[in-house]
Amino acid sequence: MKTLVVVDHNNNKLEKSTLNTIKAALKLENVDLLVLSDSCKDICNELIHIKNINNIFTNENDAFKNQLAEDSANFIAENFKDYTNILFSNTSNGKNIAPRLAGLLDTMIIPDVIEIVDKQTFKRPIYAGNAIATCKSKNKINIITIRSTAFEEAEIGNENVGKIQEIGSLTTNNQTKYLNSELTKSERPELTSADIVVSGGRGLGSAENFQILEKLADKLGAAMGASRAAVDAGYVPNDWQVGQTGKIVAPNLYIAVGISGAIQHLAGMKDSKVIIGINKDEEAPIFSISDYGLAEDLFKAVPEMESKLN
Amino acid sequence: MKILVPVKRVVDYNVKVRVKKDETDVELDNVKMSMNPFDEIAVEEALRLKEKGVASEIIAVSIGLPEVQETIRNALAMGADSGIFVNCTSKLEPLSVAKILTSIGNKIKPDLVIMGKQAIDDDMNATGQMLSAMLNWGQATFASKLEIQDKKIKVGREIDGGIENIEVNLPAIVTTDLRLNEPRYASLPNIMKAKRKPIDEIKVEDLKIDIEPKLEILKVEEPKSREAGIMVKSVDEMIEKLKNEAKVI
Ligand SMILES: Cc1cc2nc3c(=O)[nH]c(=O)nc-3n(C[C@H](O)[C@H](O)[C@H](O)COP(=O)(O)OP(=O)(O)OC[C@H]3O[C@@H](n4cnc5c(N)ncnc54)[C@H](O)[C@@H]3O)c2cc1C
Numbered sequence: 001m002k003t004l005v006v007v008d009h010n011n012n013k014l015e016k017s018t019l020n021t022i023k024a025a026l027k028l029e030n031v032d033l034l035v036l037s038d039s040c041k042d043i044c045n046e047l048i049h050i051k052n053i054n055n056i057f058t059n060e061n062d063a064f065k066n067q068l069a070e071d072s073a074n075f076i077a078e079n080f081k082d083y084t085n086i087l088f089s090n091t092s093n094g095k096n097i098a099p100r101l102a103g104l105l106d107t108m109i110i111p112d113v114i115e116i117v118d119k120q121t122f123k124r125p126i127y128a129g130n131a132i133a134t135c136k137s138k139n140k141i142n143i144i145t146i147r148s149t150a151f152e153e154a155e156i157g158n159e160n161v162g163k164i165q166e167i168g169s170l171t172t173n174n175q176t177k178y179l180n181s182e183l184t185k186s187e188r189p190e191l192t193s194a195d196i197v198v199s200g201g202r203g204l205g206s207a208e209n210f211q212i213l214e215k216l217a218d219k220l221g222a223a224m225g226a227s228r229a230a231v232d233a234g235y236v237p238n239d240w241q242v243g244q245t246g247k248i249v250a251p252n253l254y255i256a257v258g259i260s261g262a263i264q265h266l267a268g269m270k271d272s273k274v275i276i277g278i279n280k281d282e283e284a285p286i287f288s289i290s291d292y293g294l295a296e297d298l299f300k301a302v303p304e305m306e307s308k309l310n
Numbered sequence: 311m312k313i314l315v316p317v318k319r320v321v322d323y324n325v326k327v328r329v330k331k332d333e334t335d336v337e338l339d340n341v342k343m344s345m346n347p348f349d350e351i352a353v354e355e356a357l358r359l360k361e362k363g364v365a366s367e368i369i370a371v372s373i374g375l376p377e378v379q380e381t382i383r384n385a386l387a388m389g390a391d392s393g394i395f396v397n398c399t400s401k402l403e404p405l406s407v408a409k410i411l412t413s414i415g416n417k418i419k420p421d422l423v424i425m426g427k428q429a430i431d432d433d434m435n436a437t438g439q440m441l442s443a444m445l446n447w448g449q450a451t452f453a454s455k456l457e458i459q460d461k462k463i464k465v466g467r468e469i470d471g472g473i474e475n476i477e478v479n480l481p482a483i484v485t486t487d488l489r490l491n492e493p494r495y496a497s498l499p500n501i502m503k504a505k506r507k508p509i510d511e512i513k514v515e516d517l518k519i520d521i522e523p524k525l526e527i528l529k530v531e532e533p534k535s536r537e538a539g540i541m542v543k544s545v546d547e548m549i550e551k552l553k554n555e556a557k558v559i
Contacts, residue, residue, distance in 0.1 A: 010471075068476070069439065069449055092469040096451050099404070099436035103443025108405040108524035109436050125533065126432050127327045131336050132533050135525040175448030175482070179464070179475040192470075196558070220559060228488060238454065238468050238489060245348075245428065245488060247470070253558040263326060270536065274556045276548065282541075291539040292551050304545045309559070 001119070003028040003085040006076065007035045007043060008093050011065055014046045016193045017089035017148035024146045025087045026052055026154065027116040033057070033161075034080070036072055038065035044164055051157040057167040064170070066178035067093055071170060073100040079168040081105060083141065090145040090248070102143040109143045110135065114150035128244040128267035148192065149250035149271055184237045186224075191240065194223035196253045199242055199269070202229035203258020203279065203298055210235055212299070213257055216306040225249065225269075227259045243268035258298050261286030278302065311365045311458075311480075313356040314420035315390065316411055317349040317372050319381040320431040329532050336530060345381050347493075348426025350388075351486040354493040355456060356424050357389045364458050367391050369418065373398050373410055379509060386504035387496035393507065394418075398514035398521070404432075406521035408440035413517045415445055420481065422463065427452050427485040438485035448478035454489040 005025045008015035025031045033056045035043050040058040047056055063071050076097075080086060086101065088094030090112050102109035115123035120137045122144065191197065198217040204210050210230075217224050225247070226240040242249055244267035254272035259265060261277070261284055269275070270289055277290035280297045287293040294301055321327055322342040330337050345353075359365040370385035372378040373396040382393035396410055415423065428435040442449035450456075454473065455466030458480075467474045468487045496504070514521065542548045552559045 069442075069451070073443065092452065092467075095435050096439065096449075099439035100443045100449065102405070102436070103408060103440030106405075108403050109434070109440070110525065111434055111436060121528070126530070127321070127336060128430065128433065129533055130327050131329050131530050133527055134529040134531070136528050138524050138526065173448070175479050176450070177477045179477055181469070181472060181474045183472040232489065237472060238487075239470060239472050244430065244433065253552070253556070264323070270533075274552070274558050275536075275539070276552070287539075287541065289536050289539075291536075291556065292548055293539060293541045294543075294545070294548050295541060296545075301545055305549065308545060308549055 001029045001084040002082070003031045003087065004080050004083045005031060005033050005087045006097070007033050007047065008089045008091050009035070009037060009043045011037050011039055012042060014043055015089060015091060016190065017091055019153035020148035020151040021087050021089045021146040022050060022053070022154040024113070024116060024151045025085070028085050028119060030054055034076070036064040036067070036075065038062045048160050048164070049156045049158065050161065051155045053161045055162045056164045058164060059166060059168055059170060061170050063172040067097070068173065068176050068178060069097045069100045070173035070176050072097045073104055074173065075168060075170050076101050077104040081141070085142045085144060088145045090147050094145045098143050098145050105141055105143070107139045107141045107143055109145070110137060111145045112147050113144050114147050128263050129270065130263065147248055149248055184239050188217065189221065189223045191223040191225055192247050192249055194249070194251050196220050196222035196255070197225045197249055197251045197269070198222045198255045198257070199225035199227070199259060200230055200236070200257050201227035201259030202233065204230060204235060207235045212302050212306070216302055219306055219309050227265050256286050256290070257302060259286055260284050261289065311421045312367045312369070312418070313359065313365050314415065314418065314423045315349070315352050315356050315368060315370050315385065316423070316425045316437070317353065317370050317381050317385050318346040318426070318429050319343050319372065319374065319378045320346045320429055323347055323430055329530055333529050333531050335527070343377070345384050346426050346429045348428060348486050350493040351488070351490050352424040352426055353385045353388050353390060354491045355486060357494070358491065359458065360389070369394060369420070371396065371411070371414060373402060373407060373514070375399060382509055383504050384496065386507045387501040388494060389500065391507065393509035394512060395509050396512045396514055400521060401523060402521060403523050403525060404434050404436040404440055405524060406519070407437050408444055409519045409521070410514065410517060411437070411441050412444040413519060415441070422480060423483045425483070425485055427487055438483050442483040445481070445483070448482045450476055450478050450482060451485045452487040453484050454487045456484060456490065
């Protein structure tokens with residue numbers, strides 16, 4: 001049995017969720033890592049001291065810079081079909097590539113795994129997390145995406161991994177071409193791995209009003225999140241959306257402001273350690289999962305809270 | 311240009327689903343069912359391409375029990391031209407759905423398949439990508455913007471860091487994200503008209519595809535519930551609790 005973790009990164013830095021995926025993979029056996037990038041060296045340096053890893057395989061190719069699913073899936077299908085398990089993080093990259101790979105290898109993907117029960121049995125949320133399914137796999141190859149908030153990070157030690165080895169060659173696809181990206185710039189911590197998340201909803205009323213929330217976030221060193229309604233209304237960028245169809249977060253503290261608490265939103269944050277809700281409607285469903293609820297107008301409560309924190 | 315839009319019948323997004331007592335599944339009896347919201351977005355996008363004169367024909371396909379024909383009728387009422395109903399009584403996984411769609415794709419040869427990025431019941435997020443692999447077409451997942459130029463399609467994709475723009479040769483698969491459009495409601499005259507639009511029936515057995523599930527569901531259980539919290543009366547009390555009780559700030 002051999003297990004491969006496909007490393008997620010932005011060509012300079014490791015995506016932190018990879019560490020959670022490696023931790024999950026270590027519940028299986030014989031873990032190797034794969035780095036596909038136009039520049040693998042820095043990423044490999046971040047991986048080299050992770051405990052209990054066998055080898056790191058790399059392929060450096062300009063085409064991998066943009067991580068098109070067509071290229072990555074083809075490459076992995078050609079070079080790693082003798083593996084029993086291939087794991088990805090459940091990031092937008094993982095979600096894009098892993099099912100395509102499963103299609104190529106004629107195997108049923110096991111997405112968004114939150115627990116590895118044994119080598120063929122996995123738990124995953126369904127219906128926006130309102131139920132948890134335990135699935136036993138009859139696949140020959142398990143292609144799995146890992147929900148990073150459900151696993152710890154892999155440990156870093158002092159010893160080096162086995163070897164770092166260039167492998168395979170890529171025939172680039174001629175179907176899909178990368179054009180450009182419009183990335184949201186931010187000095188704040190990354191939403192899915194932040195300790196504290198401050199999240200705003202439709203109750204904020206406008207993009208300008210979000211600034212009072214951002215002030216609070218900056219005082220706390222927190223990441224910013226939002227409900228779908230706030231994103232749809234154009235108050236904030238799409239990559240702030242938390243929920244069933246947005247990002248899944250589980251920080252130590254989640255502060256939900258002007259968010260009603262729809263099931264689709266709860267699906268993305270209800271595993272947070274401590275949840276606080278601030279909403280002027282004392283009947284708002286967000287309070288049913290809040291550890292501490294405050295039924296007050298946010299335009300009064302948030303600036304007050306911000307000024308009283310030091 | 312011909313567009314194929316797969317549509318799935320799922321538990322309505324407003325329903326709070328409950329796990330069955332015997333933990334074999336969620337309760338599906340007497341629950342409101344609707345078209346998967348992402349599939350509505352897919353139908354809407356196809357309609358807009360037709361209204362722009364880019365597409366000429368829209369075919370909606372659904373696979374399952376006879377009830378899924380209602381979902382096809384919904385798509386027809388929104389404006390799709392015809393439907394394909396694949397009659398299948400067994401439970402299907404995305405892998406099997408992708409194989410069935412591959413077979414249909416090979417037969418009717420669409421230039422574009424637009425489908426939801428995920429179904430809100432099993433939350434798999436897989437069928438579109440699997441179908442692209444099987445047809446060996448390019449894929450544009452999580453689309454929030456779409457534009458067709460000649461034999462290419464330009465798509466803005468919602469990714470973790472923002473938006474990524476890619477260009478895919480046709481034929482291609484697009485999976486829809488929430489912000490691609492706001493689906494229309496079917497008008498009463500269109501609902502009436504849809505009753506006369508053709509739906510082709512195919513029996514899944516006739517396609518000779520292996521649809522045996524690869525994941526056996528051993529159990530469906532409730533998620534861990536959270537302990538009940540408390541309401542605080544003031545910002546001061548909130549800060550005090552966060553500092554001294556929860557110790558998170
Ligand atoms: C297919 C599908 C997928 C979805 N995916 C997601 C998802 O991933 N994430 C997500 O968040 N949603 C998602 N949704 C949408 C979800 O159903 C809700 O519509 C959305 O979460 C509501 O956002 P909201 O709480 O900000 O807005 P609302 O429900 O409108 O709530 C606004 C709240 O603000 C409060 N408020 C207003 N003014 C003030 C004030 N001055 N002070 C204090 N409180 C105030 C109100 O009392 C209210 O509770 C999805 C829906 C569908 C159909």
